[in-house]
Amino acid sequence: MFDKYSFTVREKFLRYVTIDTQSDPHSKTSPSTEKQFTLSRLLAKELQAMGIADASVDLHGYVYATIPSNSEKKVPVICFCSHVDTAPDCTGAGVKPIVHENYSGADIVLPDDPTQVITTREHPYLSKKIGEDIITASGTTLLGADDKAGVAVIMDMANYLITHPEVKHGAIRILFTTDEEIGRGVDHVNMEQLGAEFGYTLDAGERGVVEDETFSADAITFTFYGVSAHPGYGKDKLVNAIKVASAFIDSLPKDELSPETTDGRYGFVHPVHIEGIGEKVTVEFILRDFVTGKLTAYADYLRDKANDALKIFPGARVDVQVREQYRNMKEVLDQYPQVAAFAKEAVERAGMEVIASSARGGTDGSRLSFMGLPCPNLFTGEMAFHGKHEYVSVQDMEKAVEMTVHLAAIWEEKGSIA
Incomplete structure (x- = not known):
């Protein structure tokens, strides 16, 4: 299914992280920083270039777009969501991403500040990534994989579905939010405009993770x-x-x-x-x-x-x-068990082991679930977020793209409304 597909997630990610989108918890505006619009507008233009005509940016910097249904079935509208902002904890200005091809397993010394060393002792998941292509920042900034990895995954998923009409799916809504890192990610989401029945945020870490529970x-x-x-x-x-x-x-x-x-x-x-x-x-x-x-x-x-x-x-x-x-999304998701079940099946169809996990934090999906959009959180490969040791595996992002494509197909196969 993906053997002959040239993934675009890597090139998209490398482009997106160079755009400073840090949010500001002390700002009273929405979005909290004007610079978040820069990425949002770029994403809308790229979606339009794919042929998604309704891609647009609203006054809060949210991006809304629709991949139209190509199925004859009546399928629930699902939404894939990620956020464009990066955390206030560490600067996101002047990010210089570095691709460590065919990672050897050695400690990664970041060149712009050699005191910043990413070790497998402190980051044990990295030891599982030997042979993969690891992207880091240069040592003076965070990377921005949280959540530009999720953004890039959704963008590549859209590219795949648009260019592979043989994959049947219902209508898919894309939502990119601002200010998630300061707890305001869905403050101004227009649920009527969104028009989705179920959703998924792409904002978790290790390959195969499906989070159906968060902190309250x-x-x-x-x-x-x-x-x-x-x-x-x-x-x-x-x-x-x-x-x-x-x-x-x-x-x-x-x-x-x-x-x-x-x-x-x-x-x-x-x-x-x-x-x-x-x-x-x-x-x-x-x-x-x-x-x-x-x-x-x-x-x-x-x-x-x-x-x-x-x-x-x-x-x-x-x-x-x-x-x-x-609030803990599980309070809502337990009422709709198929939402997480379909995500786990999508992980398995993409050739991975499911890791059912509980997030020691919150996502946009935590609040969206209580706003009427049951919304688990899925992996992107983003790791060690909010700091200078942040990294992501290109292969993890590609697997996340596969998972989201399978998930769209599963909803068409099994989630259709009689």
Whole structure:
């Protein structure tokens, strides 16, 4: 089926990662950075050049496009989704991708900063990639495989289906979002315009992975208020909010309940931002767990810690705000078992072993599932994301293309509506 196909995913990926699309959590605009439009507009033009006439970019930088059905059956409309932005954690400006052909298994020293070394000890999946073509950045930026690998996979899938009409499929909607990395990826998705019944995000890592479960997530903000006074005359008057917030942070456990001390199905509380002055300090946390109900317990735990800090500093006070971010997609996907089942069959048809996995994070699919679009997350090969050691295997991306093509065909074969 793919023996004579010349994959385009590699060349597309290498082109896309050179475009800086870093999102900004402190921006109030949508998208949060104007530069995300650069890639979105390019993608729409490339889709149009393939013959997908309705490809367009909306005012939020989202790309919508349709691969029309070529089946006589009535098939549910499915959507493939990836995001164009890269994470704020590490710069995405001036990415210089390097292809390490026929990877030998040795440590990869990144040339623009030789202190940046990608080792199989720290990245054991890399040891499985011997003989494959590995793409990295040059050492001073992230690569952007999260999620430009997913974008490139979907674009190559579209190319394959357009040029191979013998593969029967229903209508397929393509959605590229902005600002996923800062939790706003689907804030402005027009579900009526999207018009899909089921979906898949392409934003997972290892070859063969199908994620039908994610964390549930809340954000909680503590604003500590002190009492301002001239420090020269502050005795029995001044209450320093910086010290209150510091005591609060210092009271958190050092050996549990944090990202650096948990894995598997254990959740965590994680301070992500702190700012302020002596009179007022704001501390922002994210709360994560696979069991949604535990988020309330985590919030109560932090409130207790904050109140303990107030007891040390009489006169201080605190305001607490909790905001829902996303919920575990499994709560929805369990109602539509065929969505993940078809994805697993597609992995197998592409000659891979299925790795059923739970994501210790969230995807656009987490929220889309609760917006009426049941949406598991599928592999792209992107690894070590959000940092300078990010890498991706070309062969993993090609296998992801195969998987998505098989998935479109499976929906036409088995998902048709009587």
